Amino acid sequence: MVLRKLLLLALLSSKSVLFSQTVVSNPSKSDFSPTLSFLASDWMQGRGTTQKGAFMASEYIASMMGLYQLAPYDTVSGYYQNFKIAEHRVEKVTFEIKKGAKETFSLSPETDFQVTPTAQSIQKEAQVVFAGYGLSLPKEKYDDYKNQNVKDKIVIVLKGFPGHQDSTSASYQKFKKYYPEADNLNEIKLQTAINKGAIALIFVDGKNDFQFKNKKEDVIFHSLENPTVSSIPVFKISKSAADILFTGNSISLEGIEKKAAQKLTVASTLLKNTKINFSVDLQSKTFAVRNVIGMIPGKDSSKTIIVGAHYDHLGIKNDSIFNGADDNASGTSGMLALAKKWSESNLKPEYNILFAAWTAEEMGLLGSEYFVQNLNLKDPKILLCINMDMISRSAPEDTKHRFLSIGTEKETEYLKKIVSESNAKLQNPFTLDLWETNGHSGSDYASFTVKGTPVLTFFSGFHEDYHTPGDIASKVDLDKIQDVLFIVNHSLLKFIENQQN
Numbered sequence: 001m002v003l004r005k006l007l008l009l010a011l012l013s014s015k016s017v018l019f020s021q022t023v024v025s026n027p028s029k030s031d032f033s034p035t036l037s038f039l040a041s042d043w044m045q046g047r048g049t050t051q052k053g054a055f056m057a058s059e060y061i062a063s064m065m066g067l068y069q070l071a072p073y074d075t076v077s078g079y080y081q082n083f084k085i086a087e088h089r090v091e092k093v094t095f096e097i098k099k100g101a102k103e104t105f106s107l108s109p110e111t112d113f114q115v116t117p118t119a120q121s122i123q124k125e126a127q128v129v130f131a132g133y134g135l136s137l138p139k140e141k142y143d144d145y146k147n148q149n150v151k152d153k154i155v156i157v158l159k160g161f162p163g164h165q166d167s168t169s170a171s172y173q174k175f176k177k178y179y180p181e182a183d184n185l186n187e188i189k190l191q192t193a194i195n196k197g198a199i200a201l202i203f204v205d206g207k208n209d210f211q212f213k214n215k216k217e218d219v220i221f222h223s224l225e226n227p228t229v230s231s232i233p234v235f236k237i238s239k240s241a242a243d244i245l246f247t248g249n250s251i252s253l254e255g256i257e258k259k260a261a262q263k264l265t266v267a268s269t270l271l272k273n274t275k276i277n278f279s280v281d282l283q284s285k286t287f288a289v290r291n292v293i294g295m296i297p298g299k300d301s302s303k304t305i306i307v308g309a310h311y312d313h314l315g316i317k318n319d320s321i322f323n324g325a326d327d328n329a330s331g332t333s334g335m336l337a338l339a340k341k342w343s344e345s346n347l348k349p350e351y352n353i354l355f356a357a358w359t360a361e362e363m364g365l366l367g368s369e370y371f372v373q374n375l376n377l378k379d380p381k382i383l384l385c386i387n388m389d390m391i392s393r394s395a396p397e398d399t400k401h402r403f404l405s406i407g408t409e410k411e412t413e414y415l416k417k418i419v420s421e422s423n424a425k426l427q428n429p430f431t432l433d434l435w436e437t438n439g440h441s442g443s444d445y446a447s448f449t450v451k452g453t454p455v456l457t458f459f460s461g462f463h464e465d466y467h468t469p470g471d472i473a474s475k476v477d478l479d480k481i482q483d484v485l486f487i488v489n490h491s492l493l494k495f496i497e498n499q500q501n
Contacts, residue, residue, distance in 0.1 A: 023345070023493065024341050024342050024345040024347065024489060024493065025341050025344070025345070026341070026482075026485060026486045026489050026490070027334070027337035027338060027340070027341055027482065027485045027489070028482060029478045029479075029481075029482055031337035031340055031341065032333040032334055032336070032337035032481060032482075032485070033333075033478055035064065035329075035332075035333035035336055035337070036325065036329045036330060036332075036333035036392070036473060036476065036481075037473045038060065039057055039060070039311065039325075039329035039332060039333060040323045040324060040325035040329040040471075040472060040473040041323070041473070042321055042323070043056070044056055044057050044060075044323075045315060045316055046313050046314055046315040046316050046317075046321045046322040046323055046324060047311060047312050047313045047315065047324060047329075048312070048313065048314060048315015048316060048322075049085070049222075049287075049289055049312045049315070049359055049360045049362065049363055050085070050087065050287040050289065050315075051315040051316065053315055053316070054289070054311075054312055054315070054359060057311050057312075058080065058290055058292050058311070058357070058359070061079075061292045061311060061332065061336065061357045062078070062079040062080065062292050062294075064336050064339075065079050065292065065294035065336070065339065065355065066079070066294075068294075068336070068339050068340045068343040068344075069343050070294030070295060070296060070339055070343060070355060071294060071295050071296065071297055072293075072294060072295075073293035073294060073295055073354065074293075079292050079293060079294050080290045080291070080292060080293075081290060081291040081292075081293055081370070081371065082288065082289075082290045083224070083225070083288075083289060083290070083291075083370045084224075084225040084286045084287065084288055084289065085222055085223065085224055085225060085286065085287055085289055085360055085363065085366050086119065086222065086223050086224070086225050086227075086284050086285070086286050086287075087220060087221075087222055087284065087285055087286070087287060088117060088119060088220065088221045088222070088223065088282045088283070088284045089220050089282065089283045089284070090115065090117055090220075090221075090280060090281070090282060091281045091282060091283045092279070092280075092281040093109050093115050093117075093278070093279065093280050093281070094277075094278060094279045095107040095109070095112070095113050095115075095235065095237075095276070095277075095278045096276065096277040096278070097241070097244055097245055097274070097275075097276055098125075098274070098275040098276070098277060099244075099247065099248065099273055099274060100273045105244050107237070107241050111238065112237060112238045112240070112241045113235050113236060113237045113238065113241060114235065114236045115233055115234070115235050115236075115280060116221060116233065116234040116235075117221050117233050117280045117282060118221070118231045118232060118280075119221070119223040119227050119231070119282075119284075120282070121279075121280060121281050121282045122233060122278075122279065122280050123278070123279035123280075124154075124199050124200065124278060124279075125275055125276070125277040125278075126152060126153050126154045126199055126200075126275065126276065127153050127154070127270065127271070127274070127275055128153065128154045128155075128156060128202075128245065128270075128271040128274050128275065128276055129148055129150045129153050129154070129155050129156070129198075129268065129269070129270050129271070130156050130157075130246070130249075130251060130267070130268060130269055130270075130271060131144045131145055131148060131150065131155050131156070131157050131193075131268045132144035132157065132158060132256070132266055132267050132268050133157055133158050133160065133161050133162060133189075133260065134155065134157030134158070134189040134192060134193060134201070135161060135175075135188075135189065135192070136192055137178065140174060140175075140178075140264075141264075142162070142264050142266070143266065144157070144266055144268050145192070145196055145268065146266060146268070147268075148268045148269075148270070150193070150196045150197060150198045151196070151197030151198075152197060152199055153197075153198060153199065153270075154198065154199060154200045154201075154202065154276050154278075155193045155196075155198040155200070155201050155202065156201075156202040156203075156204060156242075156245065156271075157189055157193075157201065157202070157203060157204070158203075158204060158205075158206050158253065158256070158257065159203055159204065159205045159206065160185070161175040161176075161179055161185065162174075162175055162257075162260040162261050162264055163175065163260070163261035164176075165207065165257070165261070166261060169261055169262075171260070171261045171262070171264060172261075184440045184441060184442050186203070187440075187441045188439050188440070188441075189201065189203075190231070190232070190234060191439075191441075193232065194230060194231065194232055198232060199232055200232050200233045200234070200235065200276075200278065201232060201233070201234045201235070202234075202235045202236075202237055202276075203234070203235070203236045203237070204236075204237055204239070204242040204253065205239065206253035206254055206256070206257045207253075207254065207257070208239070221282075222360070222363035222364060222366065223364070223366070224366055224369065224370055224373075225286055228373060233278070233280055235278070245271065245274065245276075246271070248272060248273060248274075249269070249271050249272055249274070251267070251269070289359050289360055289366075289367070290359060291356060291357065291358050291359055291368075291370070291371060292311070292356070292357040292359075293354060293355070293356045293371075294339065294354075294355050295352055295353060295354045295355065296339075296342055296343065296348075296349060296352070296353045296355075297348070297352055298348065298349045298350055298351040298352040298353065299348055299349070299350050299351070300350060300351050300352075301352060301380060302380050302381060303351040303352065303380050303381050303382075303383050304351060304352040304353070304354050304379075304380040304381065304382050304383065305349075305351055305352070305353050305354070305382075305383050305384045305385075305386070305492065305495070305496070306353075306354045306356055306382060306384070306385040306386065306448075307335055307338055307339070307353065307354070307355050307356070307386045307388075307488070307492070308335065308354075308355075308356035308357070308358055308368070308385060308386065308387055308388075308444060309328055309331030309332045309334065309335040309356075309357060309358070309387065309388045309389060309444075310328050310331070310332070310357070310358040310359065310360075310361030310362070310367065310368075310389065310443070310444055311328065311329075311332040311357040311358070311359065312328075312358075312359045312360055312361055312362055312363075312367070313327060313328065313329075313362060314362060314467060320469045321469060322467070322468070322469055322471065323469070323471060323472050323473070324471055325471050325472050325473040325475065325476050326390050326391075326392045326393045326463070326465070326466075326471050326475075326476060327389070327390050327466065327467070327471055328361070328388075328389050328390060329473070330388070330390060330391045330392035330393075330476060330481055331388035331389050331390065331391055331458075332357055333481075334388050334391060334481060334484065334485050334488070335355055335356070335388060336355070336357075337485060338355070338485065338488065338489060338492075339355040341489070349496065350496050350499065350500060351383060351496065351499075352380055353492075356368075356371070358371070358444050361389075361443065361444055365441065365443070365444050365446060365447050367444070368444035368447035368448070369447045371447070372447045372448060372450075372451055375451075382448070382453045383454070383495075383499065384415075384453070384454050384455070384456065384495055385445060385448040385453050385454070385455045385456075386455070386456045386457075386458075386488060386491075386492065387443055387444050387445040387455060387456070387457040387458065388457075388458045388484070388488065389442075389443040389444070389457065389458070389459055390459050390460060390461075390462075390466075391458055391459065391460050391480070391481055391484045391485075392460065392476035392477055392478075392480055392481045393460060393461060393463045393465070393475065393476060393477060393480075394460060394461045394463065394477065394480070395461035395462055395463060396463065396464065398461055401477055401479075401480060402428065402429075402430050402431055403430060403431050403433065403460070403461055404423070404430035404431070404432055404433070404458065404459075404460055404484065404487075405432075405433040405435065405458070405459040405460070405461070406419050406432060406433070406434055406435075406456060406457070406458055406459075406487075407434075407435050407436070407437040407440070407445065407455065407456070407457040407459070408434070408435075408436065408437060408454070408455060408456060408457075409436065409437055409438055409449055409454060409455060410436045410438045412454045414498070415454060415456055415491075415495075416434050418491045418494045418495060418498070419432070419434070419456065419487060419491050420432065420434070421494070422486070422487045422490035422491045422494065423487055425486075425490060426483055426486060426487070428483075430483065430487075437449050437455060437457060442459075443457060445457040456488075456491060458484055458487075458488060460480060460484065
């Protein structure tokens with residue numbers, strides 16, 4: 001009797017240990033390698049969002065979800081979440097600099113500027129505010145918008161951040177940790193300008209000229225059919241155009257960059273006797289697209305955990321197939337491998353686990369954005385969104401192929417602890433870059449962070465084949481994917497365990 005009581009006590013006290021060991025097996029190479037190779041094959045034609053390849057890929061992903069006996073997300077559409085995106089082509093664009101009442105300078109879109117439009121045609125004329133680097137970082141006591149009212153004005157900002165040209169400078173070290181990627185930095189500047197009330201944003205390079213490609217795809221912009229997220233036009237202008245803009249205002253861009261790097265000096269000012277008149281005329285058409293979503297219903301159906309990855313890539317461009325093996329057949333095949341293992345376990349999870357393949361990520365996170373925008377109060381609460389985007393290659397400097405970037409929101413230190421503990425269980429742990437996603441929008445995780453949903457986003461590094469036809473299946477690191485999926489799966493189990501305590 002005493003022995004039976006001791007055994008019962010041991011079982012009860014180890015409930016959480018037993019859960020994490022009941023376990024859902026970790027995916028092996030055979031669980032994801034064939035899927036990755038097929039998604040990244042020429043047959044899939046690069047999975048361009050509005051091209052044939054994406055629809056073939058979506059059908060394949062849905063068939064795999066059916067094979068793994070996932071429940072369809074929608075009772076009517078099955079595994080598909082159908083919606084439309086709009087493609088906007090610039091038909092005509094003008095850009096004029098007005099100095100006082102008499103001088104007007106008309107810029108050429110072929111040599112002087114380039115535009116990224118909004119989802120509507122627009123014509124505006126307004127005063128111009130030079131806002132330094134266009135950054136607002138109070139924690140570092142640096143704010144380019146301090147004492148500047150840019151509401152209903154056009155904002156012009158420098159490329160980069162203070163000290164960005166000198167990686168040995170203190171300014172570079174200070175700001176690089178906040179803005180590790182140029183694309184994200186520009187997105188942050190855009191969102192900051194929008195939040196401050198600007199009607200347009202202009203980028204200028206203080207040292208070199210931008211290279212204006214002037215190709216058709218450079219004047220195409222995509223949005224949801226009925227966008228709810230506000231945006232403003234973004235221009236890049238040549239150095240000669242910037243010289244005209246700053247004439248009469250005693251502004252030296254190179255001088256400002258030096259002072260900002262050395263002393264974090266803010267040089268924002270309203271440009272005297274200067275206005276800009278611009279117009280953008282668009283021609284738009286819509287395309288039907290779809291996310292692919294399956295789920296394992298949980299014991300508590302009022303709560304959901306999402307495991308997601310985008311399946312779209314760049315498709316066929318200039319007769320070349322952009323196969324997108326790493327970006328992002330790797331994440332999609334990893335998501336499906338996890339779905340397979342959770343389904344095979346025959347366990348009913350504590351919460352719904354939703355396995356999602358997002359589309360139109362390459363066009364601005366549109367698939368995940370649509371999903372989030374169409375949630376309602378009756379839908380299950382999302383406890384966590386796991387995102388995998390490019391998990392099979394390594395950056396050139398990662399010579400040992402053991403670097404892994406994992407992003408979480410600032411407020412979720414417990415998630416950093418979970419992934420760190422999961423990583424430590426590997427025979428050969430990764431060197432982790434644990435960064436904060438706040439203010440960043442590099443992948444589908446951003447659609448969820450704006451709604452306050454905790455995220456874990458996994459990324460293994462930029463490489464020389466990023467967004468080129470060279471991103472092919474034969475170059476992926478299967479061992480790296482397997483170890484990333486070990487961390488994802490173990491972290492998922494640990495997260496659920498923690499929710500029960």
